[in-house]
Structures are given as structure tokens and as C-alpha cells.
Amino acid sequence: MRRAAIVAPSRTAIGAFGGGLKNVAVEELGAAVAAAVVERSGIDPARIEDMVFAQSYANSETPCVGRWIALQAGFPIDVAGMQLDRRCGGGLQSIAIAAMMVQSGAADVVMAGGVESMSNVEFYTTDMRRGSRQGTVALHDRLDRGRERSQPVERFGYISGMIETAENLAARYGISRESADAFAVQSHHRAAAAWSEGRFTDEVVPIEVPQRRAEPVIFDRDEGVRADSSVEKLTKLRTVMPKGTVTAGNACQQNDAAAACLVVAEDQLGRLGLDPLGFLHGWAAVGCDPAEMGIGPVPAVRKLFGKLGLGFDDMDLIEVNEAFAVQVLAVLRGFGYEDQSKVNVNGSGISLGHPVGATGSRIMTTLLHELKRRGGRYGLETMCIGGGQGIAAVFESA
Numbered sequence: 001m002r003r004a005a006i007v008a009p010s011r012t013a014i015g016a017f018g019g020g021l022k023n024v025a026v027e028e029l030g031a032a033v034a035a036a037v038v039e040r041s042g043i044d045p046a047r048i049e050d051m052v053f054a055q056s057y058a059n060s061e062t063p064c065v066g067r068w069i070a071l072q073a074g075f076p077i078d079v080a081g082m083q084l085d086r087r088c089g090g091g092l093q094s095i096a097i098a099a100m101m102v103q104s105g106a107a108d109v110v111m112a113g114g115v116e117s118m119s120n121v122e123f124y125t126t127d128m129r130r131g132s133r134q135g136t137v138a139l140h141d142r143l144d145r146g147r148e149r150s151q152p153v154e155r156f157g158y159i160s161g162m163i164e165t166a167e168n169l170a171a172r173y174g175i176s177r178e179s180a181d182a183f184a185v186q187s188h189h190r191a192a193a194a195w196s197e198g199r200f201t202d203e204v205v206p207i208e209v210p211q212r213r214a215e216p217v218i219f220d221r222d223e224g225v226r227a228d229s230s231v232e233k234l235t236k237l238r239t240v241m242p243k244g245t246v247t248a249g250n251a252c253q254q255n256d257a258a259a260a261c262l263v264v265a266e267d268q269l270g271r272l273g274l275d276p277l278g279f280l281h282g283w284a285a286v287g288c289d290p291a292e293m294g295i296g297p298v299p300a301v302r303k304l305f306g307k308l309g310l311g312f313d314d315m316d317l318i319e320v321n322e323a324f325a326v327q328v329l330a331v332l333r334g335f336g337y338e339d340q341s342k343v344n345v346n347g348s349g350i351s352l353g354h355p356v357g358a359t360g361s362r363i364m365t366t367l368l369h370e371l372k373r374r375g376g377r378y379g380l381e382t383m384c385i386g387g388g389q390g391i392a393a394v395f396e397s398a
Helices: 026-041 065-072 090-104 142-148 162-173 177-196 231-235 266-272 290-295 297-308 325-335 356-374
Strands: 004-012 050-054 080-084 109-117 207-211 214-219 255-265 278-287 317-320 378-385 389-397
Touching: 004 026, 004 090, 004 266, 004 356, 026 065, 026 109, 026 255, 050 065, 050 090, 050 356, 065 080, 080 090, 090 109, 090 255, 090 278, 090 356, 090 389, 109 356, 162 290, 162 325, 177 231, 177 325, 255 266, 255 356, 278 297, 278 356, 290 297, 290 325, 290 378, 297 325, 297 378, 297 389, 317 325, 317 356, 325 378, 356 378, 356 389
Parallel strands: 050 080, 050 109, 317 378
Antiparallel strands: 004 255, 004 278, 109 255, 207 214, 278 389, 378 389
């Protein structure tokens, strides 16, 4: 099969919940990053055969968001588009799907990515299709409901949300509140250092945010990074669950962002004049107990390394998406690999944020840019997934 090359991986800066991107619709976020990928690569958008985009909190305001993004970006009408959802792993899954398309010969050029505007996720009801004769009508917050309904309650019982799954791992692996807070502080400090040293400059796409009665504001910096974070500050925060470890300070944020890249058949790169930043070397997804969804990267990496004949010693960089600090520490313990010097070197979900459908593409973007900077060869990306899954991929620098 043909190798799948990654070209012009780019991302928006990540907006805080209700922050600087709250008035930017999901299709505008996606269109901005899609247009930037075209501009940075120099490709004729007519050569893009499909748009594979992840979105975890989709609705009928922007159905089939990949197609919407193609149209919103002004691409030719015959550029197709689709939407997928593997929750937290969706952005990485979109790249894997696009890779399979070019590896199999179904397409030569596919744009893949993810988008999420959690600030605009709506409330909804399931009570009104045929009306309600009397009584209370329930209005669900789609964000909360999506976490609570990540698994069949009849089979697995009621899991109040992702925080409960993190606490289950903290108990199983003996992860303390103190170590979780220390990891969270490290995430913020690494992200702040990356910004101050210009490491995100090449990957971030500035967004124009319209203002009422004023000129647009340029949004080009992650909002959630706290350079002044400290263990002393985090210690003062209450845990979400009694006698737990998870606080607002050592868990991921809710965010708005988009990320995308071109996935191109290697034998077409020269003809199209494209320079890849890397290649998808392999990927794997697995299921795990929904009550311990955060441990999903462990069996996913075991499966992936078994297929590729690689190990942690072969990896120059490792990414474990930071849904919760205790979850990352449990995963590293499950890996039997607790050296953090190559793990999340530029921060992750706790500091940068976790715009669910976009996160997998955002991590790959940061990973490939950092591999190039360091002259490394292999980078490992892993993600836990609500409902009990894990996904992992190895990327090779070009």
C-alpha cells in the first residue's frame, strides 16, 4: 500500500469555554483552518477529493460538518465531505480514515481534521416531538448528557460522568492528589514555555473574531495556559467528588478549536508539489471498561506496538491526552513507562485545552512540528475515549 503523508498540519489557537471564540460558529472555525491548510500547502483545492472531519457534539445546525466546512471555505462544489465521532479520539480517527482512503487507492488527497465549539453546545429535549400534555419537560445539557450516556446504563450501571472514571483509576493505581496537582502545574509551565519560545508559531492559524461596532480581534493564542500555576494554588481547590483527587485545576478544560491537515498518497507528493511533515506509520483502537475509560491508551498501545514491532525506546516523543492528571499518571504506570521527559513536552489538555472532536488532530499537529524541531523520527499519540475506548497512532517525521 501507498504511505499516507501528512501535509501542512495546522490548528487554531484554543479558546476557553465562553471565551474569545464563543461567538465563532463551528463551521467558521473549520473553514478558517481548512483554508489555511490549502494556503500553506499551495494545493489547488479542486484536488481535494474528500473532507473527513470529527465533531463530538454535532447537531442539526451544522449537519455533516465536513461537507459544511468545504462549502464554507469556498472549495469547489464537487469536494465531498463527511463527519465522524469517536468522542475524544475523533480527530485522530479522521486522520486514520483519510490515511486508509489514500493507502487503498480510493483517493489521492483527503483533508482530515476535527472541530468543536463547546461554548455553543446546546440544550435539548426529547419530550416534545409529539408534545407534552402536562407536567415538567426535561431540558438536557448536551455536554453533560453526552458524558453520562457514554455507555448503556442497563449493562454497566450509571456512571455520573468522566470524573468518576478518573477517580476509579486514581484508586486502582494509587495516584495521589499531590501528584495530580504537580502534573497539572507541569503541563501549564510546559505550555507557557512553548509559547514564550515560539514553538507554536508555525502551527497556529490566526482567527478573525468579529466585534460589534469595532474592528475584528485577531485570536491567535491559547487562552487556558496559566504560566503562574503552582501547587500551592491548586492545593486550595476543592475536589469535585468527596475524598477524591480531581479538581478544576488538574482536569482538562472545555474548549473551542479546529485543526486539520492534508493526507496525501506518497506517490503523488512530487506531482502535486507538496512537502510532507510526516507520515502515519500505524494506528490501533480498542475497547475497555467504560468505568475506567481513561486507561484505554494502555491496551491500544500494546496492540499497536505489537503490530509495528516498535516500543517506547523507539519513540522520540509521546503524547497522552490530558483528560485528567490522574488519568495520565495511571496510563504511564500502565505502560510501565513513567519517565515524563518525552511526554507532553508542550502541555496538553489541562493547559492547552481539550476541544473534544479537534483534540486528536491538534495533538498530531503539535507532535509533528515538535518532531521536526528536534530532528526526531517517531512520535506516539494516545487518547482515552469516553464510553471505554483507547486509540493510539505512531507518526514518522518526514
